Amino acid sequence: MPSLNQHSQESAQIGDSVDVSPVARLIRWFTANGGELSADVEIGFDASSGYHCRATRNLSSPVVAKCPLSLTLSHLNLDHTQSLVPHVESPLAKCIGRIPNNVLTYLLLVEQRLRTGGSVLKWQPYVACLPEPSAMTTPLWFGPEDMQCLAGTNLARETAVKLDRLTEEWNQANEVMESLDINTNVFSFDWFRWAATIISSRAFISTHIIPDKDTFPILFPVVDILNHSPTAKVEWDFHPFQDFTLKILNHGDVRPGDEVYNNYAPKQNDELLLGYGFCVADNPVEQFAIKMRLPPQIEEAARSMKMFEPVNVPFGMDTSFLAVDPNEEPEYLRPKGHPFGRYENRLPFFRAIPPRIVHMFFIQALMNLQIPPGNIQADSVPSRVVLETLLLTYEAIDNRSQTLPLAPKRQASFSNDKQKYATIYRDGQAKILHSIRAELKAVLDALRFHDGVPTRPVIISSTEALTRLSSDFPSRAEHLQSGLASQYGLDFSTWARYSAEIATLETGQQPAELSVWKLVLCLFLISYEHTEAAASPGRQAYSDWIEYLVEQTPLPTTATVDAEALEGFIRGWEQNRDQVERAYTWADEVVDKYAFPVVEEVEGEEVQRICMYLQLGPGDAGNGDWMFKGL
Template structure:
């Protein structure tokens, strides 16, 4: 590489820091970077480990006490004791207003004035992120920072010209803090509970590289960064900002990393209305749960268990409550619950994936390159999650002997769909089976339909399923006898079928059974047909069914799981 030369401004930054007790290794050279503000390289080889690179004296670290004392004179008079970052942002604004008169002028003038974080994006650039978590986060963060700015300016002492503290200036200060700060708990060695972001001039000149070994050392007098390994002459010298995925890097710093091992897709799921028992299983004090998908964990156990709880019927909820107290056991509550949970999770992840726009740009600029990396990684993780969910459904159905290790999603989904016929029943199966020809013939004539599609279009699928399950409970074919016995134990009792519930089915019975009996007295004319029987069947349909997507045309189908 060519000879590296530092600019006068960076020389001045080093001289300023060293004049106050700071340190810059003579093997380092800091220069302006077109893509990241500044960059540091090794002029000569740096022998590691633990070679001191940069050090900032405590007197130059921009923290709450300095910011509050500068603006309000007494830190205790600052109204933002519980929000110290607001005081620091206002302090930064004022230092930039002061310009050369600022004691931090050597540092402030080197800070970027424009950023590549999404709050600086144009409308068209932001539209490229539609469907991602970042797209929604931008407006949430903008709103929060605007409200902070209004509060902050309102509480400025009268000696300050408030008109100079514009929103654009405050946004700049917010972004400086998000892109260059260190946690106060690390810089000062204090408790993490009250940690807040602080600025460490000179030390913040190094760019990020994940997993690069570095040492941070805090003393009463300074904060120092040292190398964990030897660094060859000419190589860039990096800091390690921590285990940050591209979403955090893009929002806070304005860049992304290819093949970032810490990338995640965050799923925020609001809690639906739940029974008291279910709420006990999902932290009743919370209104939403947050889960993280990654390449190493595309299907977190906690995420699957959340959906198990959401879809569980009463019996399955009781089982989940019991399993919770037995560590090491599988948390599944049975095939029906597992299929329903995985199916709804598949739909949720699939919907999120479909909402992300993937658009190519012929000659992408830096922002577009970062967005492309971020979006492609999000799409990859979501796709891997869908594959993992499908494999889990494959395993739940005990499909053998084919291996679920294939990445052929179509193969897996087809096998899952085909296997359902051995574990359950749906309208398509009923209408295609010769053994149920008498039942379906009466249904076709009585309801003026010719296929399951007609039934679904008429929005009476649940009612026809109640009639079919009633028929099964009466006729009890040999292959359904074990299932019918289980349904009798679970739902044909006073606890499940109270008078109010049975009464709801009297209208259905009066409307359907007499005319159907006229069409086929063999099936519908038996005395066993009662409102209570249909109520029992209704419980079975409500509690033992799952919605499964037809793998051929994507049509949702309702299956009643009959495997016991």
């Protein structure tokens, strides 16, 4: 096997003695050493596209470029025990087996760029056309102002992680080189970072060209010049141990002057920005990466109860996630119309969410509601469990959306390409996240009930409960209202005003509305148990609701509540002390177990209400289908 020096010396004799452009020198070197470039294209350069490929006339063949294995650059060129690619003379060869292969490739590329190690040429015409550090636009090269454009995104954290990992690789490589008496002065971190960026943005994987070795990054000169387009129709034609040909499948559609693109395969903007330094506006394959896990103790308990068995995965979801390590594969929220499709789920409002995440919140819902998993059939989940799963999912998405708010209309220009691409990525991520939040919120809004007597399971606030109490049991409601007015100083002339005001009050460490709910439920239970309830017109829905709550949370045999907490609110509590205390103890447990916050607009303001799920009677109200019918 000849050394790469011989190839380079031959190319130098072809035209380096005259003043030629870097592109001309690259093409001469490439073709003199077995590479092929279509006669119908040229390599150009401009500030926006960098080096790129453009058609000079109609393409007569699908083949744009072919690079032989002998011209590739990787750590393999340092290994003199192999004969697949030409050897390069370098002190870095001593590091084989002691430095990871990808890191060795970085170091070899730096050595070639800075013309060190005793070998000047080799890939010099190719390296001369690689972008300079000042042209790098991946987040690894972002300054503080550029990073502000990534605030709230997953990529902000991923960039820090990648930079830390790269720094660690550089430090470890320097330690090895110093131990082998290799001069490390030229391998600065900036040049190391440059080489890592070149590899991430231009290298291919070795699997298809050298299938009998573990995968490693490998550079194919000239072929890697073509820019990316997600709509380009290309074929990567690898001939193992020989060459790599890039073909344009629709070459007949390419016209003179058109840029000729490669297609790096469907990639989201986070991968494009972090690895390549650019983004695609309105990227059709864009998703939102999400990573959530149950707390270890809860997960361990769930596994002991066989909640991770396929038969216990609810909603008809695909169970393949159970066999995948959640730390290995990222999972994504998918917007409507995504080309990959949404996730299989019997309930449409969960189809944007990865099955693992839905399953996690389902387990958490059972824990919150204190329902033994053995009492639940995965193919017929009670509506209250479905709702709790929905609430937990919405809360997680809503909390995440607060850290990545939708941005106002953007300016037409940016300080640099880094900020432009970062903003494209950031706004695309926010758009996906908030669209899915809006989908889940629409379901909760459709369940929210405000007027009259409900005819199906609904979500109500204390406002609706007090209104119904006033209608069904006016004497009890009147006394409660006077007690609330005295306690909180509220004007009860309109319930809407009450809704806005009660939502802002706090007593101790909890919202005042929680206390109101406990009093209302206490009075509903007492009234239901008395003859007054039987004569009340239109009380069926709320009477059935109390029966449902008693079925879910049986009445205690003894009271544990401090009776003084009821003074001034419930008439006759002294005369019926035991009954009232028992009812309030039950109401206290029910509210702590079942109440949940819902943000809604009241008189033009967004306020957090404490709501309850009203189910019409004991027993299962179905399998959750009612939650989306009619939406």
